[in-house]
Amino acid sequence: MPLPLPKYAREPLHTRSIRVNSFAREDGQWDIEAELIDTKSYDFPLRGGERHPAGVPVHHMHLRVTIDAKLTITDALAVYDAAPYGEFCSAIAPQYSDLIGLNLLQQFRKRVQERFARAAGCTHVTELTSVLPTVAIQTMAGQRSQATASQRPFQLNGCHALRVDGPVVQAYYPQWYELPEVDCREK
Numbered sequence: 001m002p003l004p005l006p007k008y009a010r011e012p013l014h015t016r017s018i019r020v021n022s023f024a025r026e027d028g029q030w031d032i033e034a035e036l037i038d039t040k041s042y043d044f045p046l047r048g049g050e051r052h053p054a055g056v057p058v059h060h061m062h063l064r065v066t067i068d069a070k071l072t073i074t075d076a077l078a079v080y081d082a083a084p085y086g087e088f089c090s091a092i093a094p095q096y097s098d099l100i101g102l103n104l105l106q107q108f109r110k111r112v113q114e115r116f117a118r119a120a121g122c123t124h125v126t127e128l129t130s131v132l133p134t135v136a137i138q139t140m141a142g143q144r145s146q147a148t149a150s151q152r153p154f155q156l157n158g159c160h161a162l163r164v165d166g167p168v169v170q171a172y173y174p175q176w177y178e179l180p181e182v183d184c185r186e187k
């Protein structure tokens with residue numbers, strides 16, 4: 001269901017688009033490619049009297065990570081197509097190879113912040129890293145769904161709908177359903 005129409009007339013100002021694609025590689029690993037594009041709906045002045053035209057990307061960054069079956073990053077590459085300060089922004093791109101060795105399911109977002117917070121990274125490329133864990137899980141869902149009936153599905157307790165004491169797990173994964181805990185304070 002889309003959002004309802006707004007109550008008031010609006011003027012568009014800024015569009016951020018994030019797109020992520022994943023690929024199975026012939027070597028048995030997976031590539032996840034994330035892209036961020038920022039555009040303005042109006043022209044704005046630049047240093048030196050020039051103008052940045054509406055619709056032309058202000059930011060356009062790419063991040064590719066390669067992961068193995070355990071969701072550990074084995075390769076990483078950041079590339080810039082557009083950045084407001086050109087080569088000064090893109091100079092940080094090689095630092096994103098420091099993602100190599102991180103596991104997407106083991107405190108990944110915390111580890112990224114430790115390595116790339118503030119001046120140690122690029123706000124926009126670092127933002128792209130935040131979507132990698134959930135995209136990796138979706139990428140691997142077909143692989144992991146073939147687990148044996150004795151293995152608890154990895155996605156359980158991964159979100160509100162799939163909590164082990166909830167109605168979805170009770171209906172679709174009854175062998176993993178757990179009765180809700182009773183809060184003694186409610187009495």
